[in-house]
Amino acid sequence: MGRAPCCDKTKVKRGPWSPEEDSTLIRFLETHGTAGNWIALPQKAGLKRCGKSCRLRWLNYLRPNIKHGNFTKDEDEIICTLYTQMGSRWSIIASNLPGRTDNDVKNYWNTKLKKKLLAGKVIGHTTTNNYITSNNFLEKSCNRKNPHDLLDSSISTTPSSTYDHHHHNHLLFPSQPQIIFSSPPPFPILTDHMGYGSSTVVDSTHEISLMSSDPTTLHFSHHGHVSEFSTNLKNSSSSIFTSSQDGGSSSVSVSADSSSLAMENNNNINKSLSGLAVEDEGGILMDFSFGIGGPIYNEFTNSTSSGIWFQDQKASHDIIHQEAALSYCCYPNLGDHQSSSYADIKPPPQGLINQSVINQY
């Protein structure tokens, strides 16, 4: 048996709100507030509406400082970035856009932004963390003043051929977004641009690789520098949670003896997840995706494959068996904590990375 309906639908008005209803609701809320009970509100206010309908009308349309229409380029990028990192968590995404409602953002994404994105006209980028636990995550992310900050705030959509010229890479998608660095990054980073878009690896020598995460083909230009990453998993047991591209979440646990990693993925699409996590004195570098390591069940080809393309170039023959490469990265220094906030994340000291050897999951 399902739950009881919140109101008798035959006795309440439905459909578009009239200006009179709007003003009645506004007047009532300005005088009385919700009194903590939306269900009882319409009766008190003299509205023939369901409480949920009143709440929605207020939150999405009538409440002060709501912005409608005309999303700015900045807003586009914020939405894309956060959608990449956490999927359709519209309320959280909207909380980073003053004046925007989750409904607005959702509609905008579904009707316009997704298409823009597919056309390569706008991009999002992930920074080096995935801790979307706070509503002001983005603000923190964008305002980092740490000298180890990696990304110049400028993100370009100029054709990648220019990029190729500067960085001697084989670029795969002419319309791929670019991340422009103001200075060589102090350590390798991995980013993922969009769900099934491409990933970029930048290493300490400022080499940049692009990896396609096209579900049907996978190409990439360069991957060797990842082997310079760090290594010893010294932590006692720790867990790290992050989001995955389709809105599910993933967790990574380091075993007590630091000898192994366990990865778990609860997203709706991908049946397995594997990846790489390394640690040095500065923190843990994690990169995990359902395209790294193996075995990987490929829903698109209905097959299982394995291969570790992060190991070194020797493994390159396995690459064609991999599917979407979704890379996430963060530098938390978790210690024994079971959870972390953004404040815990800090980049490892410069120089340490290069002394280490790869530890491959």
Place this chain on the structure above:
DNA sequence: AATTAGCCCAACCGCAGACGT
């Protein structure tokens, strides 16, 4: 001018978690 197709977005629906008793 009439019709059709597609788009946009406000509103609705139902689920899940929080909260109170």
Place this chain on the structure above:
DNA sequence: TACGTCTGCGGTTGGGCTAAT
């Protein structure tokens, strides 16, 4: 602890508008 109620959320729907034919 169990249960019922309320709220918040994400997915979906459908009416109105506009562009295309």
